[in-house]
Amino acid sequence: MDASARRLYLSHATQVDVVDLRTHRKVGTIANTPGVHGILPLPKLGRGYITNGRANTVTIFDLQMLKPLGSLPTGAKPDALLQDDFSGRVFVFNNAGSSATVIDPVTNKVVGTVALGGAPEAGVADGQGRIFVNLEDTHEIVVFDAKTLVVKQRWSVAPGEGPSGLALDRKRHRLFSVCANEKAIVLDARTGKVVAQVPIGKGVDGVVFDETTQAAISSNGEGTLTVIYADSPTSYRTATTPSARGARTITQDPTTRRLYLSTAEFGPAPAATAEVPHPRPSVVPGTFKVLEFGR
Structure with missing residues (x-):
């Protein structure tokens, strides 16, 4: 999310598509990003970075032209x-x-x-x-x-296992580590002590922290969002909101506080191979979508 330009960057395996959130229209594509994972716009510098998981590189790109400027190992x-x-x-x-x-x-x-x-x-x-x-x-x-x-x-992060997303409440010094065994572990960011654990949905990948509500929100691949509220520094409760199957990646617009997730419709998984012993389900062509959540 680039809040200053009102742009959303969407990863698509080998390219990044850019959407203008004022019109909800695609305004550009950054190509040749094999195995793209993360996208980081830096508005003050006028450029951004894209991690290419299959190439072991970072692509540097221009935020205005949406064109690559080079790469780094x-x-x-x-x-x-x-x-x-x-x-x-x-x-x-x-x-x-x-x-x-x-x-x-x-x-x-x-x-x-x-x-x-x-x-x-x-x-x-x-x-x-x-x-x-x-x-x-x-x-x-x-x-x-x-x-x-x-x-x-x-x-x-025990009893958490396989932590993926991580969020920080700077005011209360709390880390939220969301884990593959359906737990969010809350730690004191000063001491590392586990102060709480709460249940979350299956297939989690991301989590954000909303400064206004002081709540952490995890995106769960089963098709839910888990909202984690603090009743005290050591006591937390959760609420669940439906999203869509496969919506595991999450970002937040810090200005509007809206949440954005992406997913698609899924078909059967391809046959397992030696290189990919646990293949993911296939994606039905033309079904990619962005989910937008507000209050």
Whole structure:
């Protein structure tokens, strides 16, 4: 989501489509992004970054022209990425490379690598120099310094397993790690202590934190959203809203507070192969859609 330009960036395996949210019309396509995962627009710099999971690169693109400007190498299978306001750096989390690639967006150069000791998924920054990132295979959150790139802490998310999405309540210092075993684990972002766990839907991938309602919202592939409300610093309750099957990726417009998810209609899965032993269901052509949620 680029709130300043009112644009939504949508990943499509080998390309990124861009939608103007004022008209709901597609305004451009950024091609040649094999295995695209994450998309990060940086309006102040007039460019953005796209992670290409199959090419092990990041595409740099122009926000106005929606054209590639070049690329940078990353670790294996770059996935989620973020910009940290404190250091000004961009951090790319390499899922198969167990690392983070560090980019200076002013010079467009790779300036470092962080060995994470596990397969990273989503990360968040606290605005004070700390980066938090879920490790999917070790069931941990690793914390490192945004400037020195030194790993400071490793916190277990047990009883959560397979954490993917991660959100941060900066005001209350709470991390929300959403996990594959249908749990959201709430941790103290200062100590790493698990303070609560709540049930969420199946097939979760993403989570956002709404500053106005002070609620975390997870996107569950089963076709639901789980809204997590805080009754106290250690007590949380949930509400469930229907979405659509496969709607696992989520972003929020910080201005309107609307949520956006994408999915499609699904057919049978293709036959398993040695390269893809657990194939995903096929997508019915022409059924891609964006879901928009408001209050």
